[in-house]
Amino acid sequence: MEELPIRPRGIRFQPDFITKEHEAKLLHIFQHELIWPESKKSGTRLSLHYGYTFDYKTFGIDPNIPYKPFPEWLLPLIPKLPAERGSEGEEREEERLPDQVCLQHYPPGAGIPPHVDTHSAYDELCALSLGSAVMMMFRRRTNTTGEEDMETEMVDLDLLPRSMMQMSGESRLHWEHGIKKRKKDVLSDGTVRLRADRWSITYRWLRPGGVCECGDVRLCDTAQRRAGVEREFRWKQEKQETGEEGEMMGDGVRNTGTREGINDDSEGKKAQEISNENEDLEHHQNKNSNIELSPS
Numbered sequence: 302m303e304e305l306p307i308r309p310r311g312i313r314f315q316p317d318f319i320t321k322e323h324e325a326k327l328l329h330i331f332q333h334e335l336i337w338p339e340s341k342k343s344g345t346r347l348s349l350h351y352g353y354t355f356d357y358k359t360f361g362i363d364p365n366i367p368y369k370p371f372p373e374w375l376l377p378l379i380p381k382l383p384a385e386r387g388s389e390g391e392e393r394e395e396e397r398l399p400d401q402v403c404l405q406h407y408p409p410g411a412g413i414p415p416h417v418d419t420h421s422a423y424d425e426l427c428a429l430s431l432g433s434a435v436m437m438m439f440r441r442r443t444n445t446t447g448e449e450d451m452e453t454e455m456v457d458l459d460l461l462p463r464s465m466m467q468m469s470g471e472s473r474l475h476w477e478h479g480i481k482k483r484k485k486d487v488l489s490d491g492t493v494r495l496r497a498d499r500w501s502i503t504y505r506w507l508r509p510g511g512v513c514e515c516g517d518v519r520l521c522d523t524a525q526r527r528a529g530v531e532r533e534f535r536w537k538q539e540k541q542e543t544g545e546e547g548e549m550m551g552d553g554v555r556n557t558g559t560r561e562g563i564n565d566d567s568e569g570k571k572a573q574e575i576s577n578e579n580e581d582l583e584h585h586q587n588k589n590s591n592i593e594l595s596p597s
């Protein structure tokens with residue numbers, strides 16, 4: 302996968318990871334063979350999970366929820382990462398299967414709030430896009446002269462159907478990413494593009510040791526815990542900064558600045574199939590209730 306010569310650094314991108322014919326077969330499976338969770342509100346993002354389930358008490362995997370094997374259709378879609386992968390340059394096994402895979406359906410108009418996938422839990426992230434193209438937004442906030450004075454840098458990345466993207470380094474740790482809830486995207490040449498149904502497959506590898514050393518107190522849950530950041534501070538702060546509860550935040554939460562990984566169904570009900578509306582809310586609640594419990 303080639304690294305894109307843009308800010309944020311660390312985005313690797315491979316257009317046409319699969320053929321159009323292969324994509325058509327997958328979309329048929331997604332639409333006619335898979336059983337999706339029921340949507341409480343039409344037009345919201347839905348997800349299905351494969352592999353291990355995240356445990357918010359240990360920040361590792363939940364030993365009580367059985368591993369859900371990858372289905373046949375998923376096997377040829379697993380990205381092969383280079384041996385030197387890893388945002389901190391650690392040695393990794395080559396071609397280790399991802400620990401968690403999340404298939405998401407975005408009806409036109411659906412989005413995902415800006416977030417970083419939890420630093421302590423996961424290292425590498427990849428995402429395959431299928432169906433409609435969509436504009437993903439990367440966002441970085443820097444504190445220039447003081448708390449009150451935040452500078453926000455935004456970069457749009459066009460996620461073309463059949464493309465595989467890897468987020469590593471800066472793009473993985475120090476920038477948030479999200480997809481605006483809207484029915485159209487405006488391209489860099491001014492063209493307005495209508496959205497249609499999109500599916501994405503997110504691949505996550507657990508971070509060995511479950512601790513991130515990046516030190517980014519704004520985005521890293523390990524750094525926040527070490528700094529004793531007040532539990533609710535992050536979203537209070539964000540609200541103050543942006544007054545934002547609008548377009549990007551419409552998925553049932555006020556803020557997912559450090560949105561937790563994925564499936565939190567500790568009661569074991571429909572363990573791998575929950576709507577993202579609830580999912581984001583649960584992530585947030587669990588984040589808040591478990592941040593002190595995590596091992597350092």
Ligand SMILES: O=C(O)CCC(=O)C(=O)O
Pocket residue numbers: 403405413418428429430460478501502503
């Ligand atoms: O839909 C995508 O391409 C990315 C989704 C994402 O950021 C996530 O699941 O954490």
Ligand SMILES: [Fe+2]
Pocket residue numbers: 416417418478
């Ligand atoms: Fe993400």
